[in-house]
Amino acid sequence: MDIAEIEAALKKLYVVSKTESRAGFPHFRNAAEGETTDEA
Numbered sequence: 001m002d003i004a005e006i007e008a009a010l011k012k013l014y015v016v017s018k019t020e021s022r023a024g025f026p027h028f029r030n031a032a033e034g035e036t037t038d039e040a
Helices: 005-021 026-032
Strands: none
Touching: 005 026
């Protein structure tokens, strides 16, 4: 894995986590309550 691949993975993780945060962490809340959603 080279630096460009790492940067791309980190950027994707940042965007996904920021979106989840702004939405109030619905996937985390569902998982904490024992529910699962399988979104990719």
